[in-house]
Amino acid sequence: MNIEKSPARTELTTGQVTGTDVLYSRKTLGQLAGVFADEAARSAMDPDTVVYEVLSRQTVPEGTPGGLFFGTSILHPGKVGNEYFMTKGHFHQRREAAEYYWGISGTGMLLLSDEAGRCTAQAVEPGSLHYIPGFTAHRLVNTGAEDLVVGACWGSDAGHDYGALAGEGFPVRVVERGGRAVCEER
Ligand code: PAN
Ligand code: ZN
Numbered sequence: 001m002n003i004e005k006s007p008a009r010t011e012l013t014t015g016q017v018t019g020t021d022v023l024y025s026r027k028t029l030g031q032l033a034g035v036f037a038d039e040a041a042r043s044a045m046d047p048d049t050v051v052y053e054v055l056s057r058q059t060v061p062e063g064t065p066g067g068l069f070f071g072t073s074i075l076h077p078g079k080v081g082n083e084y085f086m087t088k089g090h091f092h093q094r095r096e097a098a099e100y101y102w103g104i105s106g107t108g109m110l111l112l113s114d115e116a117g118r119c120t121a122q123a124v125e126p127g128s129l130h131y132i133p134g135f136t137a138h139r140l141v142n143t144g145a146e147d148l149v150v151g152a153c154w155g156s157d158a159g160h161d162y163g164a165l166a167g168e169g170f171p172v173r174v175v176e177r178g179g180r181a182v183c184e185e186r
Helices: 039-044
Strands: 008-010 017-019 022-028 050-057 068-075 099-105 108-114 119-124 129-132 136-142 148-155 172-177 180-185
Touching: 017 022, 017 050, 017 068, 068 136, 099 136, 108 129, 108 172, 108 180, 119 172, 136 148
Parallel strands: none
Antiparallel strands: 008 017, 022 050, 050 068, 068 148, 099 129, 099 148, 108 119, 108 136, 172 180
């Protein structure tokens, strides 16, 4: 039997994903209206500023039961007002679907919020491993001066529900106060 070369790669130090079935997406400040607390500060910034990029390997169609997706999120450093750059954040559409995140490089926080709005924050750093249980919204925040690079693995039928957070959003925000990152509750 032939031993095949693996059809894709992930670089362990950079999180780069290459090979077959790799998708790329990005979010700019212009696409993140209503996500940051200081909307005036956001709209005064260049709307083309890239806040984060996601590389993912999706070998089965979205929605396929039982499959897995693999991805790397690259969250650039920056702030809107005093609030650090962060992902939109979401619940999974299939609420019970869990996910793994792990830190590759940079430093930041993973915010987790259950359906009752009870929130916890975990420090993200190279090698940190984060189990995101079902029924839990998740958001990454880059509190450092370099890119925050985070790996992820989630179910191909998990789906993303951004709408549930669109109103009040996460119950905590991560802001800079006196040169350090603090979590402030609403
Ligand atoms: C991640 C996220 C990624 C971007 O792959 O989708 O970090 O964040 P938003 O989706 O909140 O914009 C994941 O959690 N997938 O399920
Ligand atoms: Zn997710």
